[in-house]
Amino acid sequence: MLTFTIDGQTVQAEEGQNLLEVALAHGFDIPTLCYHPSVSAYGACRLCLVEVTQRGRSRITTSCNYPALPGISVVTRNDRIDRLRRLVMELILCRDPGNPQLQAMADRLGVDRTRLRFASRQDGCILCGLCERICRESIGADAISFVGRGHERRLATPFDEPSESCVGCLACAMVCPTQVIEFTQDADTRTIWKRTFTLVKCKECGAVLGTPEELALFQRKTGLDASYFDTCDACRKKQTATAFAAVTWGGQRP
Amino acid sequence: MAPFSSTAELHAYQQALVERRDPDRTVIAVCYGTGCKASGATELIDALKKAVQEAGCSDRVSVMPTGCHGFCEGAPLVVVHPRRILYTKVKPRHAADIVNKTALAGEVIEPLLFVDPDTGNKVVHEGELPFYAHQHRLLLGRHSTTNPEEIDDYLANGGYGAWARILDEQIAPEAIIELIKKSGLRGRGGGGFPAGRKWDSCRNAPGEVHYVICNADEGDPGAFMDESVLEGNPHSVIEGMIIGAYAIGFPHSRTEGYVYIRHEYPLARHRLAIALDQAREKGLLGDNILGSGLSFDITVNRGGGAFVCGESTALMASIEGFPGEPRAKHIHTVVSGLYGMPTNLNNVETWANVPVILNMGVQAYRAIGTEHSKGTKIFSLVGKVNNTGLVEVPMGMTLKDIIFQVGGGIRNGKRFKAVQTGGPSGGCIPASLIDLPVDFDRLDEVGSMMGSGGMIVMDETTCMVEVARYFLNFLRSESCGKCSTCREGIARMYDIVEGITRGEGKPGDVELLEELAEVVREASLCALGTTAPNPVLSTIRYFAEEYRAHIEEKRCPAKQCKALITYRIIEDRCTGCTACAKICPTDAITGVKDQVHLIHQEKCIQCGSCYEVCPVDAISVE
Numbered sequence: 001m002l003t004f005t006i007d008g009q010t011v012q013a014e015e016g017q018n019l020l021e022v023a024l025a026h027g028f029d030i031p032t033l034c035y036h037p038s039v040s041a042y043g044a045c046r047l048c049l050v051e052v053t054q055r056g057r058s059r060i061t062t063s064c065n066y067p068a069l070p071g072i073s074v075v076t077r078n079d080r081i082d083r084l085r086r087l088v089m090e091l092i093l094c095r096d097p098g099n100p101q102l103q104a105m106a107d108r109l110g111v112d113r114t115r116l117r118f119a120s121r122q123d124g125c126i127l128c129g130l131c132e133r134i135c136r137e138s139i140g141a142d143a144i145s146f147v148g149r150g151h152e153r154r155l156a157t158p159f160d161e162p163s164e165s166c167v168g169c170l171a172c173a174m175v176c177p178t179q180v181i182e183f184t185q186d187a188d189t190r191t192i193w194k195r196t197f198t199l200v201k202c203k204e205c206g207a208v209l210g211t212p213e214e215l216a217l218f219q220r221k222t223g224l225d226a227s228y229f230d231t232c233d234a235c236r237k238k239q240t241a242t243a244f245a246a247v248t249w250g251g252q253r254p
Numbered sequence: 255m256a257p258f259s260s261t262a263e264l265h266a267y268q269q270a271l272v273e274r275r276d277p278d279r280t281v282i283a284v285c286y287g288t289g290c291k292a293s294g295a296t297e298l299i300d301a302l303k304k305a306v307q308e309a310g311c312s313d314r315v316s317v318m319p320t321g322c323h324g325f326c327e328g329a330p331l332v333v334v335h336p337r338r339i340l341y342t343k344v345k346p347r348h349a350a351d352i353v354n355k356t357a358l359a360g361e362v363i364e365p366l367l368f369v370d371p372d373t374g375n376k377v378v379h380e381g382e383l384p385f386y387a388h389q390h391r392l393l394l395g396r397h398s399t400t401n402p403e404e405i406d407d408y409l410a411n412g413g414y415g416a417w418a419r420i421l422d423e424q425i426a427p428e429a430i431i432e433l434i435k436k437s438g439l440r441g442r443g444g445g446g447f448p449a450g451r452k453w454d455s456c457r458n459a460p461g462e463v464h465y466v467i468c469n470a471d472e473g474d475p476g477a478f479m480d481e482s483v484l485e486g487n488p489h490s491v492i493e494g495m496i497i498g499a500y501a502i503g504f505p506h507s508r509t510e511g512y513v514y515i516r517h518e519y520p521l522a523r524h525r526l527a528i529a530l531d532q533a534r535e536k537g538l539l540g541d542n543i544l545g546s547g548l549s550f551d552i553t554v555n556r557g558g559g560a561f562v563c564g565e566s567t568a569l570m571a572s573i574e575g576f577p578g579e580p581r582a583k584h585i586h587t588v589v590s591g592l593y594g595m596p597t598n599l600n601n602v603e604t605w606a607n608v609p610v611i612l613n614m615g616v617q618a619y620r621a622i623g624t625e626h627s628k629g630t631k632i633f634s635l636v637g638k639v640n641n642t643g644l645v646e647v648p649m650g651m652t653l654k655d656i657i658f659q660v661g662g663g664i665r666n667g668k669r670f671k672a673v674q675t676g677g678p679s680g681g682c683i684p685a686s687l688i689d690l691p692v693d694f695d696r697l698d699e700v701g702s703m704m705g706s707g708g709m710i711v712m713d714e715t716t717c718m719v720e721v722a723r724y725f726l727n728f729l730r731s732e733s734c735g736k737c738s739t740c741r742e743g744i745a746r747m748y749d750i751v752e753g754i755t756r757g758e759g760k761p762g763d764v765e766l767l768e769e770l771a772e773v774v775r776e777a778s779l780c781a782l783g784t785t786a787p788n789p790v791l792s793t794i795r796y797f798a799e800e801y802r803a804h805i806e807e808k809r810c811p812a813k814q815c816k817a818l819i820t821y822r823i824i825e826d827r828c829t830g831c832t833a834c835a836k837i838c839p840t841d842a843i844t845g846v847k848d849q850v851h852l853i854h855q856e857k858c859i860q861c862g863s864c865y866e867v868c869p870v871d872a873i874s875v876e
Contacts, residue, residue, distance in 0.1 A: 043582060046739045046777045060776050065582045087773035091742035115766060116746040127735065146577060146735070149560060151745040153735030 002070040007077070019063035019074055020048050028076050030063060031085065031109060033092070033177045034128030039137045041065045044128050046088045047105075051075040060084065082109075090114040096124040101178045119151075124180035127153055131172035131181060140221065141165050143193065144172065162195035168211035204235035257537025260545045261418040264409075264536075271410040278336050280315045280357045282306075283398050284344075285331040287322025287485050288478065288521055289643075293329035294345065295319070301349035302332075306357075308350070315357045321397045321486020321525075322478075325385050326643035328368055333380050333398045340380040341366035371640065371662065385641045388659045390622065390648045392614075392630050393606050397486040402525045405532035408489040414538055416612035417496050421546050430501040430612075431457065437611045437619045438628030442479075443469055443564070443601030444676075444705050444781070446627070446694035452598060456588035457502045459596035463510055464503030466495055466550075467592065467599040469569060470515035470522070473561035474677030475728060477708035479632040480602035482644050484515070484522035487606065488529035492552065494605030496543065497612070499550040502598050511552035512592070514569050517559055526554060561678075561732035565780050566591075566599045568734065579734045580780035601706065603632055623649035627693035631704070637673075637711035638665045650691040653683065657711055668713035672796070676705030678725045678732070679785035681792030682718060701792040703785065717814035718797040719804050723751045725789035733782060740783030743774035747790060756817040759805035764794055813875045816860035820876050825850045827872035834864035834873065 001012050006023050013022040018041050023030050034045040041064040050063040054072045060081065063074070075081070089106050093114040096102060102124075106112070129146065132155060136142045143166035147156045157163035168190050173181040183192035190197045190211060197211035209215060215229045231239065258264045282302055286295050302317045309315075323331050328342030334356050341352065344366060355361040367376040370384060377383050380398060400407045408414070420430065435450030456464060468491060472480040484491060495511050503509035515523055530552055533539045541549045555573050562568050563578040570592045572578040591597025607629060611619045623629050627649035633656065636642050640662035647656055653673055657663070664670050672682045675692075681702030683690065690696055694704050712721065726748040735741045747770050750763050771787030778784050794801060803809045810818040823834070823843075830848040835841075842858040845851030853864070865873045 042736075043779060044736050044738060046737055049777055062582075062777070062779075065584070067584055084773050084777055087769060088739055088777055091746065091770075091773070092738050094742055094746060116770075117749040119742065119745070126738065127741070129736075149562065149578075149735045150729075150731040150733045151735070151741060152731070153741065 002068060004068065004071055005073045007075060008073075013068035015068070017068045019050060019052070019066045019068055021064075022068050023050075023063060023074070023076060030076055031105060032064060033105060033126060034130060035064045036130055036134070036175055039130065039133040042129050042133060045092065045126065047085055047092075047109075049081055049084055049088070051078065051081060085109055086111050090116060092126050095119045095126050096122045096178070096180075098122075099124045099178050099180070102126070121154070124178045125155060126178055127155070128177060129155075130175045130177065131155060134171045134175045139167065139169055139171050139217070141167050141169070141217065143167070157193050160194075163193055166193050166195055167213040167217050168192055168195065168197035169214040169217075200229075202232035202235055203230045204238075205232060207232040207234070257535065257540070258544055259537060261421050264414065264418055264544060268409050268412070268415075271406055275410055281335040282315065282317045282352060282357060283320050283333045283335060284317065285321075285323045285329065285333075285398070286319035287326075287482055288519075289322065289326040290330040291521065293343075295330040297346045298330050298332070298344055298349065301346035302353065305349040305353040309353050309358065311353070311358060315353060318401050319403075320400060321402045322394075322482035322644055323380075323398045324389075324391075324394055324482075324644035324646070325383065325641065327385075327641045331398075332366075335399065338380040338398075339378060340368065340383060342368045384662065385643065385645075385660055388655065389646050390630050391646045392610050392622075393483060393490070393603065393632060394486065394644065394646045397482075400487060402486055402488055403528050405489060405529065405536060408487070409536075412613070413489050414493050414609075416609035417493055417500075417538075418544065419612070420497065420500065421544055427457070427501045427504050430497060433612065433616050434501070434608070437616045438623070438626070439604065439607055439611060439619075440627060440694060441600055442603035442607070442631065442706065444703070446704055449600060449604055452588055452600070453498065453502050455586065456596045456598040459589040461596040462508060463593075463595045464499075464507045465592045465595055465597040466499045466502060466509060466511045467569070467573075467597060468495055468511070468513040468552075468605050469564060469566070469599055469601040470513055470519070470526075471557045471564040471569060472516065472519075472602070472706060473564050473732070474706060474708045476636045476710050477634045477677060477706055479634055479644065479707045481516075481519050481522050483602050483606050483632070484519070484526055488522075488526045489533065490606040490609055491526075491602055492529060492533055492539070494608035495552060496538070496548075496550055497608050498598060498600070498605065500546070500548050502596075504546075504548050507596075509548070509550045511550060512555050512573060513552055514555045514557055514563070514573060516557045523554065523556070530554070560734070561728075562734045562780075562782055565782060567780070569599070570597065577734075579736050580782070582779060603707070624691060624693045626695055631692070631707055633707045633709045635661050635709050635711065637709075638668065638713040638716070639663070639711040640665055647692075649693045652688070653690050653692060654688045656692065656709070657688070661711065664711070664713050668715065670711070671714050671716055672712045672718065672721075674702075674710040674712065674721065674725075674789075675708065676703035676785075676788070677708045678728045679703070679782065679788050680705050680708070681788040682712070682721060682796065683792070684796040686796075701788065701795055703788070715812055715814065717755070717810055717812035718793040718800050719751060719755055719810075720812075720814050722790045722793045723748065723755050726751055726786075729782070729786045733786070737778045737783055739774050740778040740780075740786060743770050743778070743783075744786050746770060747774070747787070751790065754801065754804045755810075755815045757804070757808045757815070759801075761805065763805060764798070764801050767794065819860055820855065821853055821858060821860065821862070821865060822874050822876070823851050823853055824872045824874050827870050829870055829872070831869060833867045833869060837863045837867045839863065 011026050030048050032048040043062045043065040048063045089109045089111045094116050143163040200209045284299050332341040332344045431453045439449040440446040499509040539551045557563050560578045563572045565580045568578040568580045587597045630646050632646045635645050645660050670685050672684050674682045697704050730744045730748050733740045775784050828850045835843040840857050842854045
């Protein structure tokens, strides 16, 4: 455990934690669009700026990729930080001024509009990279990645073709802070990143379980028996409860 | 021959080389750097070799391709040794004369001599060229006498002697670091971090491997210092890296070396590969080098053309096979760099300085330069200057001396306006600061930086707003795109500046640029972002009047921004020669021969061709 201060309050953290997670855990309010606790910090959106003072020297830095260090003092808000965050928000807003999620964040920071020219491609993607990280780090599929650099950077599957390694799990779409990763789903199929998957259904109730690729990947990762993936969570729970009741009470509820 | 297994064998070989070599042998050295190659040096070398053959004098005269001599203005360059007679702008048709008259009969061919434009005097010997006379060529001095593809040339000149002396005198690795610290050597790649301190931190960081990297990803527009050093003297870099590996990783760790070099430097890559092979053959790279116990080899890693890969963490990510994106350096690369191991990265010029320092001695090296910037610095001097080329001057030389003494002043008698230093993220320094001594700290103070040593000279016809637009355009494409501030910030600053050059500037634009500059500088991760606003900030700082003229008066004082200028024919002067009408690419000029012509503004694209071609200066530009 190590000790430092955030806005004058003494806090404790584990070695290896970053400032943002410690601050959020202690109830401090720091805006961010590219941070998610289940994947590594990346530092793309630059909204989580704080001022860190270490050995008498202060600097503005992003808190998501700054390590918690003993003895430092962190300021999460002052006039300068607020002003810089608003400018960062204006820049991000250029990517898609009409996006509701971005507007909500802009409202929170007191930015009512951007004074800048809008980006040439306004698809709502702010290039935070959460989709890419969740796909690579959490899912392990590595189906999408950044392409190009500078103002032409974007996210794509290899060669913009339907990705062979995509398992159609939708994690990318779910984690997207601006909710702009498109997918469609009907009774039997799901389409994402230009690839269409058939859907596997619960043998008991017919609820959608996922794609065969997704289930196979999770089976491989968890080492669970294949039959585990035959039924949905609710039916499995019901089965377990029934079996439990049979053993305990001979099938009769007391 | 077998690889050297001890310094004694190396010394004996060097001794034999020196004895075998005739210092008075006639050697026709042809600069075969990229610049001279582009100016026809390949054909020239072929013609000279053929002429030697035809004259039947190959036993007495040899033709030697070398690395860049520096005086690119005179490309292709030929130096005839041993008298060091210098010929400039040599064509293959001069080959026979050079062999028969100069090489064999000792005659000087007058028409091939360089004429000093200031004095009208002809320069016969290389050393007398004003361009070289004011330089201090510690690193470049050997380029015109060394064949970079022959390790024997380097060895005969005492090459690998600094490394051998370390072993002969059993100088401890820690002592080498102390020497480099004392020498005051600062990294030549941009930041100017003290090299000795970096080596020390890396040595003290725990790890089973210590990596030593040479950054040869020189990407600044107009810069070719590192390219030229690798093309002209690759062994000096290799020797520096061997000494670095010894100082940083011996004996407690394993060491491995990398050179990360641009794909766009084919000649430098070629020569480096040859030099590495030759060094391995001689036992100067590999296992147990010269019996020292140090095992070290160097892998060449080709860059894919991204400017940002010159940034140390992006470079290391790229070597590892990941996209070239910088990461936060809260843990320094000397502690956790390539593959998470302690890694010491210096650029080409820094490594080439290492054997030089050890050979000449720390005291002598410290005597060159200023209080906090020691030694020399290589600049690529380009733009509107008479002598473009590669210059090596002591730190602290004033801009005035570099531009007017070494560079020979401004082209076509124009007025000096500004000099841009430090590459795309450097700044523009105005004529009023021409007496500024050039070193790391003084350049920072005036809002520019040393960078890797690009120096672009601008005259009165350069529009400073356009300069800012040019560099922003470069940076918006070369930002890796990770940080929103760098990616969007530079792109939006570009939008504003580009609008100003098109006459669409609005009141408040300059203030908005300054706001954006602050957030890009303060909130971006790596040095590309934090320095990207420099071209804008420095031009606003020193040339505010030009921004004002563009925005408020819709006028470009340098008459460069096409949307803000109009070409007209001065009726009193026009003789109706039809030259302008003939050259106009859009048929915007009409008129009858011998009568006054007219430019139709709606068709004119402001290309300036009429202005250039008019023999009687009858075209005005406003």
